[in-house]
Structures are given as C-alpha cells and as structure tokens.
Amino acid sequence: MTGAGPKSSAADLKGYDRSHATFRVRHMRIGVDIGGTFTDFVLLEEESGAFRTHKVFSTPKDPARAFLDGLAELGVPGEAPIVHGSTVATNAVLERKGARTAFITSRGFKDLLHIGRQARAQLYSLRPNRPQPLVPRALCLEVEERVDAQGKVVVPLDPADLPRLVERLRRRRVQSVALCLLFSFLHPHHEAAMGEALRAAGFSVSLSSEILPEFREYERASTTVINAYVAPIIDRYLGNLEARLGPARLRVLQSNGGSMNAQRARRQPVRTILSGPAGGVVGARFVAQEAGFDRIITFDMGGTSTDVSLCEGEMPLTSEGSIAGHPLRVPMVDLHTVGAGGGSIGWVDLGGALQVGPQSAGADPGPACYGRGGAEPTVTDAHLLLGRLPTEGFLGGRMALEEGAAREALQRLAREAGLVSPGGMSAAQQAALGMVQVVDAAMARALRVISVERGHDPRRFTLVCFGGAGGLHATQLARQLGIPRVLFPPMAATLSAFGMLAAQVVKDEVRTVMLPGDTPLGTLQDHLRPMLRRAQAEMAAEGLVGDQVQYIPLADLRYQGQGYELTVPLNAALLDSFHHLHQRAYGHSDPGAPVEIVNLRLQALGSLPRPQLRAESPGDPDPSAARFDRRPVVLEGGAQREVDFYRGQALRPGHRLRGPALLLYPDTTLLLLPGDRAEVDGRRNVVVEIGKD
Numbered sequence: 001m002t003g004a005g006p007k008s009s010a011a012d013l014k015g016y017d018r019s020h021a022t023f024r025v026r027h028m029r030i031g032v033d034i035g036g037t038f039t040d041f042v043l044l045e046e047e048s049g050a051f052r053t054h055k056v057f058s059t060p061k062d063p064a065r066a067f068l069d070g071l072a073e074l075g076v077p078g079e080a081p082i083v084h085g086s087t088v089a090t091n092a093v094l095e096r097k098g099a100r101t102a103f104i105t106s107r108g109f110k111d112l113l114h115i116g117r118q119a120r121a122q123l124y125s126l127r128p129n130r131p132q133p134l135v136p137r138a139l140c141l142e143v144e145e146r147v148d149a150q151g152k153v154v155v156p157l158d159p160a161d162l163p164r165l166v167e168r169l170r171r172r173r174v175q176s177v178a179l180c181l182l183f184s185f186l187h188p189h190h191e192a193a194m195g196e197a198l199r200a201a202g203f204s205v206s207l208s209s210e211i212l213p214e215f216r217e218y219e220r221a222s223t224t225v226i227n228a229y230v231a232p233i234i235d236r237y238l239g240n241l242e243a244r245l246g247p248a249r250l251r252v253l254q255s256n257g258g259s260m261n262a263q264r265a266r267r268q269p270v271r272t273i274l275s276g277p278a279g280g281v282v283g284a285r286f287v288a289q290e291a292g293f294d295r296i297i298t299f300d301m302g303g304t305s306t307d308v309s310l311c312e313g314e315m316p317l318t319s320e321g322s323i324a325g326h327p328l329r330v331p332m333v334d335l336h337t338v339g340a341g342g343g344s345i346g347w348v349d350l351g352g353a354l355q356v357g358p359q360s361a362g363a364d365p366g367p368a369c370y371g372r373g374g375a376e377p378t379v380t381d382a383h384l385l386l387g388r389l390p391t392e393g394f395l396g397g398r399m400a401l402e403e404g405a406a407r408e409a410l411q412r413l414a415r416e417a418g419l420v421s422p423g424g425m426s427a428a429q430q431a432a433l434g435m436v437q438v439v440d441a442a443m444a445r446a447l448r449v450i451s452v453e454r455g456h457d458p459r460r461f462t463l464v465c466f467g468g469a470g471g472l473h474a475t476q477l478a479r480q481l482g483i484p485r486v487l488f489p490p491m492a493a494t495l496s497a498f499g500m501l502a503a504q505v506v507k508d509e510v511r512t513v514m515l516p517g518d519t520p521l522g523t524l525q526d527h528l529r530p531m532l533r534r535a536q537a538e539m540a541a542e543g544l545v546g547d548q549v550q551y552i553p554l555a556d557l558r559y560q561g562q563g564y565e566l567t568v569p570l571n572a573a574l575l576d577s578f579h580h581l582h583q584r585a586y587g588h589s590d591p592g593a594p595v596e597i598v599n600l601r602l603q604a605l606g607s608l609p610r611p612q613l614r615a616e617s618p619g620d621p622d623p624s625a626a627r628f629d630r631r632p633v634v635l636e637g638g639a640q641r642e643v644d645f646y647r648g649q650a651l652r653p654g655h656r657l658r659g660p661a662l663l664l665y666p667d668t669t670l671l672l673l674p675g676d677r678a679e680v681d682g683r684r685n686v687v688v689e690i691g692k693d
Helices: 063-074 088-094 161-171 189-200 217-245 262-267 275-290 379-385 403-417 427-450 474-481 492-502 521-541 574-586
Strands: 028-034 038-045 051-057 082-085 101-106 140-143 153-155 176-179 204-207 250-253 259-261 295-301 306-312 321-323 326-328 336-338 344-348 354-360 462-466 485-488 505-516 549-559 566-569 595-606 627-634 640-647 656-658 661-664 669-672 677-680 686-689
Touching (some): 028 275, 088 217, 140 161, 161 189, 217 262, 250 275, 259 262, 275 306, 275 462, 344 379, 344 427, 354 427, 379 403, 403 427, 427 627, 462 474, 474 669, 474 686, 521 549, 574 595, 656 661
Parallel strands (some): 101 140, 101 176, 176 204
Antiparallel strands (some): 038 051, 250 259, 321 326, 344 354, 485 686, 677 686
C-alpha cells in the first residue's frame, strides 16, 4: 500500500472550505454537537458560506470540557455566537443521575407516576420490565386542594400549608420539585402560588401549567417530572458555559428542531432531550433542499447509536415521545433510534449467535483500534480489518488506527463464535463481516419502521447519509430497501452541528379546550389570543418582532370516543383537513361522525440568518486527480476486490465516480459498492445512484 489519507490540522483550522474564500472570524457562527463518542464543531463564515469542521473526543464525565477544549483548539474568537446541541439532559435520564426530585400533586393522586397507563409495552412477556419512575414513592406528596374539570376551584389551596410543605421537603433533602395539580392547565393559580413559595425557599421548581398546559394527567406529570429531574443539572451546566463564554452568546437547540436562548433552556431543559439528533434532521433537510431533494429519509449513524427519520418536505414532528420508558409530550422531531454505531460492541449470545450492540465502547476507551485501552471488538474495528478504513489519516491525520489491536479483538470474537478460516478470509475477517451484516440488519429494520411500516414507499425517497460511520453503510442499506439514491454532504460527519446553524427560533404553545368540531373559527381564534401574546413576548425576548416571526395556528382533533388526536392547520378547512388526514393515516374516515377539538396549538417561527451554500459550476468529470491509492477491500458477500481510494476534499463539482470505491474525508468515509455511480454536485455533495447488481 502506498500513499496517505487526507490530512488536516485542527490547530490552524484546516477543514473543508467549500468556497475557498478567506475565512473571516468576524462573521463566524459555531455549531457544537456533543455525541457519545465525539464532540463535533462546525464554523461557518456567514457572508461567503465557507465552513470548517472539527472533532474532539467527548468527555462524558464532564461534557463541558470537550466543548471548551475544542473551541480553544480552534482559536474561536470570544464574540462568535454558538448554537449547542446538548445530550446532558438525555444522559441524566438514561443513567438516572438527575437531581433528587419530589412530585407534588392533588390529594388522592400521589400514585399517579407509579400507576401510569394500562398499556403494556411488552404485551406477551410473562415478566414485563416496567421502568421505575424517576421519583420514588416516598417523595410523591399530596396537597389539600382541588379544581374540577371546568377549571372551577372546589377546594382552595391553604397558604398556611406551604411552610409545612417546605420543611417536609428540606427534611427529605429534596433539590427539585415537580408540581402537577389536577386540572391546573385550566386553573394554574394554585401551582403558581406554590411555585413562588418553593422557589423562595431555594428549590428548583417545575410547574406543569408552564411545562405542558394540556390534559392527560399522567403524561403531563411525567413530562414535568423529567424537567424537574434534569433542571438543576442543566442549569449548572449551561450556567457554567455562559460564565465562560459570555452572556447572550449561547443558544441551545430544542427537540423540535428550533433553537432557544440558554436562559429558557435552563428553565425548560425537557425541551432539549433530543436536541442533538434533531440538529441532524435539520441539517439533512437543509442540504437536501439546497440540492433539490424534498422527499428524504435521514440516516445518522454515529459512534453509539443510529437515528433515522422521514421527511416529506416538512419537518417531521410528534408530541408523543418517550425517554427510557417515561412519556414525554413536548413537540420533538419524529425519530426512530437503535443502538447501532461505529462503537457498538460485537458479542456472542448464549445460543452462539453473533450480536452487535446496544453496548458501545463510547469515547472512553473507544474501539480497540483507537489505542486508548479498548479491548472489545466494535464496528469500527470490523471495517478497519476489512480494509474499508486506512490505518493512517484518521481524524484528518491526527490519529493513527491500530490494526493489530482490532485484529486481536476480532480473533477473540471469532473464537467465541466458533468461526474458522475456510480460505480467502481469516476467521477474524469473517467475524468482522458478520458484525457489519448484523448491524446493517438492525439499521434496515429501523429504516423500515419509519417508512414501510407507516405506508411510505422507500423507492420514492433519497437517503441522506451522515454521522461519522454512516457512509460505510448507506449504499448497502439503500440496496436492501430499494432506495434509489444516497446524498452524502461534504460535512456529513458533523451535519448535526451544521444543523444547529440552520435552525430557526421555534416557540410552541398549547392549550386544552375540549370544544365541538363545529365551533366557529372566531371563537377558536379568541382562545388563541392569550397564546399569541405569550409567544410574541417570548420572541421579543429573543429580539425577534414583526415580520421576523411567523405564527402558525394548529388544532388537535379526534372523533368522539377516540383516545388520540391528529394535528391539522387551524383554518376554515379544519374538519375537511382532519377527515383527509385520518383517511391517510388509518385508511378510513367518517365525515358524518361528531368531532372534538381537544387542543389548540400555536407555533411561532423566528427567522435567523441561515447558511448560504453557494453552488459552483461543474468542471472536468475525471476524478483521477483525487485518487491516491488502490487497495484490497472485503466487500459484501466476502469478495475481496482492488478498490480505488479518493481524497474526498479533492473531489470537485462535476467529478464522476464508479464503485467499488472509497472516498476518504478527514472525519468520515463513503463506500461505493459495485454498480454504484456517483457525481459531485455544485455544493460538493456526493450524489450516489445505487447500482442494480
């Protein structure tokens, strides 16, 4: 083997510069995404559209360290604004390392979190494993008050009870309090009075009437508890970052794909639970639309997990999510996640079958080939042993991969699986290929969940591939699902961080109304006015007023007797839209049946400057100047082929390539299989037409 992989130096900002323009730090914006293995940075020069990318290892025990170290390595100027996607709240819930939290509700309902819903996630399991609530029963408390279903006070709150409640919480060493009183979304005054007293006593307080003012008391309580559970941690984390970075410089991405200021994120961290993956969908949708593709399936494979989503032009949103089995009702990007990433560990189950994940080597120690103390075989080790990753040039030349360590880890796995070498491939390579096939099967299932199982034909979509490990799997997955095309952006490994810079300011308001479907539109608009005033105040606090903000009214409708709703635009065609959407979603509708308007929603969209990725004119289609080597690679089926290696950064608009080939970028790799045809477009996306053979 000769030649070396593409090289770049983080210290002098050597990353991909799409426009080759002078990089002026004065007009820079930075997107930062903390993942399970790497923390990603994208630096965007607003006027020219030039951007740079950078990666550092994440520091799970102290996420801020990787964040600040990366900025220091890049020499980022002190005034440059930053949009941040945080996994701190997510990890606190998953690892159950949140604050000591109390749950306070109306008398007679303290078991709400423990009873939950009747629905069983594991319907046929004889021993279903239901997650324990984040608040132990001993910290579920009651207060004497009651509001009825019309919002009228039945039992008033006695202010004299509050000092005793404060003392009780102090004795139990409570740090944070989740208040969720019955029907408080109709009458929030009791929660407000209690919240004021508890905050004055020094507790972190989350009110359900502020977090989620809508009906369904269990989901409202669960969402409020999650907010309270992570609030002290996020408040401390973001407060420290703001102190280091300066006031008003930091913004945080929400789970709905919009950004908000750090002060609001500290009050309502529950809205940031999926901020990292949401950034990936925002970025994928942005680059796909710039490239002329509206119908996309996003495929984000990082070091720990894979997130997939389907977009038909609009951002796919849902308000029926969960985390670690706990309901979460805030608006969020509709994603499906599986525990499959570059760091996923291969193992053999009791039946002797090869499995991959969901356990991950993470950032510390990482895959065996990283040379950081890891000994377990991972998907990254498998690709290295199959020749799909070069040992040199990893992370832009800042790190060499240790093939010997990867081979040793996979040899142990092969022995455990009882694999032998039949000739051609070693037992370790068989184990490596088996790992890739197993993880491909898991990701293919995830892609089917969000496409085929929801009535969408994958053949009508483009697969947008990103994440550090995605390019090594995308073309094979597209083959399996019949997806005709893969779009691979030049910033694929850091697209989630890029998405932070493409995000707009988003504010969601909701109010439960329970009105008949034939309620006059004017009456519904009257109910919207308080929501509009709150949204306008929030946007004004963000510095956005007038034409800078678009307000979109929505409504949740259902047929009387149904348990769940569909969200449709709130206008004169409200009922027709609902019947049409019900027909499309469930295969039937009943225009003659009575309809209920359950919730009114208002989405406020504030405009921020978006990245300008100017297109270049295509040139010579011959990519030979970017080719730097030809090496043996094990492809699907175990066949070993001589494959051309290309420097991804050296590819220019108009270049055309045929598979098999490997395109190496400083922070990711794209594998073209036999029969694939690829062309570099004007924005340096690699558009791959999937071969039929």
